[in-house]
Structures are given as structure tokens and as C-alpha cells.
Amino acid sequence: MYNCVVINPNDTAGTLTTDVLAGDTVNYNINGKDYSLKAEEKIKIFHKIALKDIKKGDVIIKYGCKIGYATEDIKKGAHIHTHNLDSKMTN
16 A cells, blocks of 8 residues: 655655654555655655755755755654755755
8 A cells, every 4th residue: 555645757856645653664656666764753645755865955846846954964764844845945
């Protein structure tokens, strides 16, 4: 069962379709290929999860679009939200 939406192979953030707890498996599909990762923490439905390790200052991409910049290092499987994402497109 898929519990994450990822639209573009370049996405670094996915959108959860269920609540997840730390250690839960997150499954998604891109272009017919299945992927999975472990959630690093509890994340609520419809929030973003990091699909790969993201360095501070890196662009975060969701649905193929730039949505902001990482304000800190974000580990694969971690929650992406206002505490670690700056949506101001100043760079």
C-alpha cells in the first residue's frame, strides 16, 4: 500500500496520505517503480517527508516545483515543515 504521493523523480519531498509513526515504512511509486523509506519521527497526514538527505541551504522540491530551502540539515525520512523549511525564494 502506498502512503506517500511523489509526482516527479526530482522531488526531494513527498506528501503523506496517512499519519506515520517513527519507524513506520513509507511506500511510494515514481514512474512505475516502487520505493520505500523509514519515517524518522511521527508525521501527520498531508505533511511532507524527506525522500533523501537534504543539506542546509538545498532547494526542496515537491511535485516537481521548488517550494523553498532547507534551514537545517534534514535526514531522509524526517518531517519537512516550517521548522526546517524557508519558503521565501530569496536564493
